[in-house]
Amino acid sequence: MSWNFIPRPFRREADAPSSANAETTSTPHAASTANDSTIAEARQNTLFLARQAIFDATEKVLAFQLLVRQTGMTPEAAPASAEAAARLIVNTLNTFGAAEAMGDRLALVTLPGQALDSDIVELLPKAKFILEYPAAYLASAQEEARCAQLLKQGFNLAYTCQSGGNELSNVAGVANYVVYDLAQQNLQDIAKLDRAVKPHGLQRLVRNVNTRSDFDACKAFNFDLYQGNFFAKPETLANNRVDPGRVRVMDIFNLVMNKADVAQIEDAFKHDVALCYSLLCYINSVGIGLQYKVSSIKNAVMLLGYEFLWRWLSLLIYAGIDLSAAQRVLLNTAIIRGRLTELLGQMKLPEKEANSLFVVGVFSLLDALMGIPIEQALARLNLPQEIGQAISKREGKFAPYFDLALAFESNNLVRAERLCAELEIDLSAASRAHVAAIEWAGMIAK
Structure with missing residues (x-):
């Protein structure tokens, strides 16, 4: 097993983005152009990303x-008016730092059609966003002209295709993406629509592809893009074996979690030369910030300490897995879960218990990522009972914090509000923690 994966160093809390910083992150153009009162009004509302x-x-x-x-908006609903949509865009850019949350990928934003008439959309970074609008927007030549104008300016526009006929006659002039929705149309109807769209050379996206069979069926029609949860539950095989290199990392993880003697941990490392190399590369990386080079495993273990070491090992357990591109999204999701659950715990729990919540989140997708049943993975790790209960049974004192992280992940605002009330956690602070966790996971992956 090759241990060429070196997780990016963890930032200490002093270096992590504060809630104040999260509220003032902005794009220079938007900050200099948007009306201050609009931003202030938007910040009074609790938003979720x-x-x-x-x-x-x-x-x-x-x-x-x-x-x-x-707050209070159903997950399916887009902003109801151009004004509300503009306010959400400004708030997303200035409060959440949407570009940072997307990393180096494009961001598709669904808007009511009338929002395209607002000048506020022209504040968005053209190279970062795809603006999706409904077919109903194209009610007159005026709207078609507006779309053509935005395309000419370099914006990406996505047209939600719902029926055939005249609406497809000039689709290339009003969008460069077309969106189909399997939740609204069957694949046969979509394929019929696509025969009229495909010659125009637009990027064709199919939404709500939620099973592997749906994905395979859609691929037969050679669509360009696919969106959905088809990747989220890879097949797990009861007899899958964990390779010896990963078993060794799990064993060391157990030693560190149980705060074994440094000499015992050092000895466990020395049974794997490649693992020793990875540890020394990590401790000597620029992000750790040491002024001298560490050359012994014992010193590396002592300098990192138990907490930093088990965090590093928890990510290293995934290293070397032959992950598909979709499974890498799951890994990123697991890291976000871990960090968010930990940040939520820090608001109410003692430090040691909050640290344990990181493990709950990170290992919650271990079955899907490693291809083994969750019970088998957790048994090998020998985790404390309260951690195992939260992951496999959603029970115990850690479970509500994990459930709250999942509510943010799924954009279930009703559940998030209820859990925040039960845990006596400020809803706005929890929302900021979610964005901070997304950014942190992006940093770890680099």
Whole structure:
């Protein structure tokens, strides 16, 4: 097993983005142009940010749909007016730092058509966003002219295709992406629509591809992009064996979690030369910030300490797995879960218990990522009972914090509000923690 994966160093809390910083992150253009009162008004509302990956046929992530919701808004609803949409866009850019949350991928934002008439959309970075609008927007030549104008300016526009006929006669002039929805149309009807769209050379995206069979069926029609949860539950095989190199990492993880003697941990490392190399590369990386070079395993273990070491090992357990592109999205999701669950715990729990919540989140997708049943994976790790209960049974004192992280992940605002009330956690602070966790996971992956 090759240990060429070196997780990016963990930032200490002093270096992590604060809630104040999260509220003032902005794009220079938007900050200098947007009306201050509009931004102030938008910040009074609690907003939620969620992402869903958009893949190509090889399961490589090319974009994310950016889901922005206000308190009380149903997950399916877009902002109801141009004014509300503009306010959400400004708030997303200035409060959440949407570009950072997307990394180097495009962000697809669903808008009511009338929002395209607002000048606020022209504040968006052209190279970062795809603006999706409904077919109903194209009610007159005026709207078609507006779309043509935005395309000429370099914006990406996605047209939600719902029926055939005259609406497809000039589709290339009003969009460079077309969106189909398996939740609204069957594949046969979509294929019929696509025969009229395909000659125009637009990028064709199919949404709500939620099973592997749906994905395979859609690929037969050679669509360009696919969005949905088809990758989220890879097949797990009861007899899958964990390779010896990963078993060794799990064993060392157990030693560190149980705070074994440094000499015992050092001895365990020395049984794997490649693992020793990875540890020394990690401790000597620029991000750790040491002024001298560490050359012994014992010193590396002592300098990192138990907490930093088990965090590093928890990610290293995934290293070397032959992950598909879609499974790498799952890994990113697991890291976000771990960090968010930990940040939520820090608001109410003692430090040691909050640290344990990181493990709950990170290992919650271990079955899907490693291809073994979750019970088998957890048994090998020998985790404390309260951690195992939270992961496999959603029970115990850690479970509500994990459930709250999942509510943010799925953009379930009703559940998030209820859990925040039960845990006596400020809803706005929890929302900021979610964005901080997304950014942190992106940093770890670099």
